[in-house]
Amino acid sequence: MTTQSHIKSTARSLPIALLRARETVMSPIRDMLQSIHLTEQKWRVLRVLDELGEVEQSTIAHEACLLLPSVTRILRTMEAEGQISRRRDSDDKRRTMVTITNAGRSILTDNLAASLAITGNIEAQMGQEKLDQLLDLLEELQAVRT
Amino acid sequence: MTTQSHIKSTARSLPIALLRARETVMSPIRDMLQSIHLTEQKWRVLRVLDELGEVEQSTIAHEACLLLPSVTRILRTMEAEGQISRRRDSDDKRRTMVTITNAGRSILTDNLAASLAITGNIEAQMGQEKLDQLLDLLEELQAVRT
């Protein structure tokens, strides 16, 4: 028995449970990313760009769960490193359109096997069905109006 | 069609899906915390201490998904603000034992109704059964060896 104030256990607190689960999943991924000198944030940007093609910076921010000022700084270094390219949109000159370069895409493909191994390990322990179910529920949760 | 490199969509990427789902859930909670001048991290520390009673700082770090240097800094200000108290363990003088104070516990109880309302809203949209299922799956995922 503890001194608890009749509050739901942290394991049943949705934000804490999501955070802890994410830490578990990210641990081996962080190891992989560290070995290729890529931050978690840059990796998400590459994933989003690979998926969506050419998009504006606000879209990257939204999809990769980053704030726009972070995106500005991150893209500046990613452009310098040749992983992405940027151009001013001619229709709306406020917009900067961003695309992944071949070099950027190579980073993803070069590490595809390692990524699949990490996912495979989790799938082997939880079972494919449960993992799919979890991803379905997470997608549904994302769609909730808050 | 996009330029995609045969990589699973980000919505089916476990770490990205967990992050996005967490952003959805945290949005109203962040509003609540901002109104009581509490950071997300301090809120997690209070939740963990309320749940576990007196624990050492490493335990807080592990349970609240924080690094030890962050815990050091966070606890220093929380002690100054009277939300927690610390004492040197007499058996093992390396350890610092931490407890939540009544003032700290009050912060949790004072905001219990608001927290329940946020959870209630999500539950109303997803259904209790699915939410329970999601929490079960998240607990299971946390237990995976990586």
Place this chain on the structure above:
DNA sequence: TGTGAATAATAAACATGTTAACTAAATACG
């Protein structure tokens, strides 16, 4: 069509998180 509001992005100041090095205490075990 012109003027106020909204939007995209950036810059600067600040807060927070992270890494590496360090201190103090405890443990392992030769």
Place this chain on the structure above:
DNA sequence: CGTATTTAGTTAACATGTTTATTATTCACA
């Protein structure tokens, strides 16, 4: 015993994220 290793916590330097203000451009609509 006593010396090497491990552990708990802190500090300091650095990297990253966050907030607020600013600029440039476009949109809304009177």
